């Protein structure tokens with residue numbers, strides 16, 4: 475791999491504006507036959523999403539992926555969402571009991587719209603087998619498989635039947651994979667996304683490392699159809715993480731899915747816990763993201779999200795902030 479870079483190393487080059495107002499720009503995206511307001515999905519982590527947030531997002535036309543860390547609730551959650559005419563989007567792992575869960579869904583004819591296979595090292599036979607199992611049992615369910623960081627992995631998971639792949643090994647804010655194992659796409663996630671997206675014949679979801687709303691537009695430019703975000707969603711009033719007050723300031727707890735806090739034991743720990751600044755209501759952040767992305771589309775010289783795919787870019791190594799702090 476040559477020419478590696480990350481989000482902060484890139485600036486997109488503006489093209490002539492064709493709208494009179496940014497409000498004309500359409501940020502919506504279609505995935506799995508459903509159209510969503512934004513190409514953004516909150517991470518399927520326990521301090522980012524819960525059933526209440528999932529229901530709110532689905533009701534408001536946003537994509538969501540429920541986490542897999544309360545496995546016993548997934549069946550009733552899926553049924554309840556579908557009874558209310560909402561999209562059901564859940565996560566699974568690859569262990570034996572997950573095969574039983576998929577079989578149970580089929581037996582009860584409870585068919586989730588989306589299932590995400592959520593594993594640290596997605597380029598594995600375990601994930602390939604799970605993709606095949608889900609597709610055999612629930613052929614109508616859209617399967618997202620990950621996480622991966624190479625074109626070879628994208629091709630293999632697509633070949634096994636995945637409808638989309640999720641790219642990002644170690645760029646996350648609470649990730650310590652890169653430190654503990656020496657592996658991953660941390661520090662070059664945007665270049666890895668480009669590398670993977672070029673090989674993909676199905677949608678790619680960029681996962682991890684998004685630090686500003688501009689990074690969403692950059693992900694779209696480099697081939698993502700959707701972006702998964704943890705840390706930017708962790709600090710809301712509604713966020714499931716504990717709220718703490720430190721020196722008169724409010725913070726929310728955010729921990730990794732492979733952290734000791736999630737696992738309940740110190741085994742194969744590849745995640746940490748941190749506190750992020752409290753940032754008010756989730757709906758305000760979603761609105762700000764939409765407005766910022768509308769602005770990105772206008773700078774791209776288009777009206778639709780995919781106009782961003784066509785813009786030029788320049789590499790400005792680690793210099794775009796010039797000492798400014800946005801958030």
Ligand SMILES: NC(=O)C1=CN([C@@H]2O[C@H](COP(=O)(O)OP(=O)(O)OC[C@H]3O[C@@H](n4cnc5c(N)ncnc54)[C@H](OP(=O)(O)O)[C@@H]3O)[C@@H](O)[C@H]2O)C=CC1
Nearest residue numbers: 567568592593594595621642643644645651731732742744
């Ligand atoms: N996107 C990212 O960069 C990362 C994300 N995570 C998140 O952490 C959570 C836990 O992930 P994960 O540990 O996969 O889930 P699990 O602990 O559920 O592991 C799933 C299965 O995969 C095996 N496994 C896990 N990692 C490896 C590996 N490197 N090589 C071979 N087998 C492996 C496990 O066995 P055994 O435990 O015995 O090895 C287990 O059987 C997930 O939600 C994941 O998204 C974690 C790390 C990186």
Ligand SMILES: Nc1nc2c(ncn2[C@@H]2O[C@H](COP(=O)(O)O)[C@@H](O)[C@H]2O)c(=O)[nH]1
Nearest residue numbers: 517646647649682683704705730731732745
């Ligand atoms: N290496 C680890 N990665 C993790 C862990 N828990 C979650 N994640 C990944 O991070 C992203 C969110 O990244 P952010 O930069 O937006 O905060 C999430 O979607 C997972 O892919 C973990 O314990 N270790």
